[in-house]
Amino acid sequence: MSLYCRTFFRRKSFGCYRLLSTYVTKARYLFELKEDEEACRKAQKTGVFYLFHDLDPLLQASGHRYLVPRLSRAELEGLLGKFGQDSQRIEDSVLVGCSEQQEAWFALDLGLKSASSSRASLPKSEMEAELGGSFIKLRQALFQLNSVDSSLLFTAQALLRWHDGHQFCSKSGQPTQKNVAGSKRVCPSSKIIYYPQVKVWKKLSIEKLRKRWAWKWKTYSTLRPSTGPFPIAHS
Numbered sequence: 326m327s328l329y330c331r332t333f334f335r336r337k338s339f340g341c342y343r344l345l346s347t348y349v350t351k352a353r354y355l356f357e358l359k360e361d362e363e364a365c366r367k368a369q370k371t372g373v374f375y376l377f378h379d380l381d382p383l384l385q386a387s388g389h390r391y392l393v394p395r396l397s398r399a400e401l402e403g404l405l406g407k408f409g410q411d412s413q414r415i416e417d418s419v420l421v422g423c424s425e426q427q428e429a430w431f432a433l434d435l436g437l438k439s440a441s442s443s444r445a446s447l448p449k450s451e452m453e454a455e456l457g458g459s460f461i462k463l464r465q466a467l468f469q470l471n472s473v474d475s476s477l478l479f480t481a482q483a484l485l486r487w488h489d490g491h492q493f494c495s496k497s498g499q500p501t502q503k504n505v506a507g508s509k510r511v512c513p514s515s516k517i518i519y520y521p522q523v524k525v526w527k528k529l530s531i532e533k534l535r536k537r538w539a540w541k542w543k544t545y546s547t548l549r550p551s552t553g554p555f556p557i558a559h560s
Contacts, residue, residue: 347425354427358420359508365429366505369415372429374401375481378436378449380489381460382478384470391469393478394458401433404455408447419488419507421481432481436460437489487521494519 358365373395376383384391396404402412418433435447453459463478470478484507494501494512501510501519510519 351423351425351427354423355420358423358429359504359506362505365420368420368429369418369431369505370398372423372431373397374415374418375421375430375432375478376401376452376456377432377434377482377485378447378452378460380434380437380482380486381462382466382482383453383456383458384461384466385458389469390471391461391466393470393474394456395430404452407455408451410447416505417503419481419484419503421484422477430477432485434485434489437485484521491519 358368374397375393375395383394385394386392398415401415405412405414414435415433418431420429421432422430424430435452436449438446449460463475463482467475488503488507488510491510492500494515494517496517497512497514499512499514501512503510508520511517512519
């Protein structure tokens, strides 16, 4: 029995160590790509790309589920060439993650127009016909995606939305420039560096929910008593 326990705990410890080692390796690789632009450009050549159009991801229907197509660099360049654009458009992509084998993942929105770029938005319907998929609202397709794909797409969408909303410096009003990985934007005039903001949602306790509900009920009752929410019934 003791031998079995030692074997079990040894295997469990090895599994935990392996997971931790993989996480550290991926974190270091992603950090390198964010800081080294040449390394990031090199990773784009062997990485894969998730496509968006006006912040809607490209999805392909498969029964009652949605699949998320991934394009290689060569496939993406071929697509851009068909619509009269060159590979320079790939510079608008953002890094969203990597696999355990250090395959970099990028997201590219072909429907948003950069303030510092003359490249126009690509036609949505023609792209859907060419790619055999549809650009669908992410919230509408949420329950038809697996958890890994939905988490990755939400991360990519949030990062693309942040870059779209921070194309100009709040101090100088000049266009900001994105680094290759999309981990920051820099204003050449004021030298201000902008980093994407990540919001962490915390689960509120029952007591905090009751206080928030009571505050709302009191406010609504003061402004218009007839429309105030009903108080919570206690058993």
